[in-house]
Amino acid sequence: MVKSLLKKLCLRLLLMLPNDRIYAFHNVSSHPAIELTSRKLDTQAFFSFIRRHGPYIPLEEMGQPKRPSGRAAVTFDDGLEDVYTIAYPFLRQENVPFTIFVLSDKLDQPGYLTTAQLLELAKDPLVTIGSHGTDHTRLGRADRDKQRHELLASKEKLEALLGRPCLFFAYPFGSYNEITLELMRGAGYRLAYAVRGRPLLPGNHSDPYTIPRLSIDDSTLVYYDH
Ligand SMILES: [Zn+2]
Secondary structure, eight states, X not given: OHHHHHHHHHHHHHHHSOOBEEEXXXXXXXXXXXXXXXXXXXXXXXXXXXXXXXXXXXXXXXXXXSSOOOOEEEEEEEOBHHIIIIIHHHHHHHTOOEEEEEOGGGTTXXXXXXXXXHHXXXXXXXXXXXXXXXXXXXXXXXXXXXXXXXXXXXXXXXXXXXXXXXXXXXXXXGOOOXXXXXXXXXXXXSEEEOOXXXXXXXXXXXXXXXXXXXXXXXXXXXXXXX
């Protein structure tokens, strides 16, 4: 109890410094029409969070910080429909670049982006598309063949659809193991992202395949929204 309170306090203090941060969002509505994830964030809270936590740069420009600059990048996991219907119009109006990590086998399923929506998003210079695997497998518990499939089949499908290289990957549940990292090195991704409750401090993402992100939803907002 004391330990967890201390951890929250330390995190809060860290986040008050001008660190570089990568935010990971899922649903941007507390009551989506279809419940696909427990990671939900009230729409007004999302708008207000974005307005108060910039300036934003594209994820791919977020290099290893030599010293904290206070910049942030916005990412969405799973490729949920409300990224298109709610987040996109707002982020376009605010001129905020963002990245969507898509589950390639979930396209066109209820609650997820349609292929047409994904193509429209991908045309916008503000938007980068990355892979989140094919079906939300927890890679850290999957065997080598399944892991290889998750890294490669999703990449191939997205590249064929979008006609450009897919260079970024986000691990479902932030889960990976030694096999994942070994496969990652040969899979053709430039960078891969986990979910860990810490900002990009100088030196803490020296491995390009385990870059930390902060997951923002109704349950974690209280720690980050100072
Ligand atoms: Zn996910």
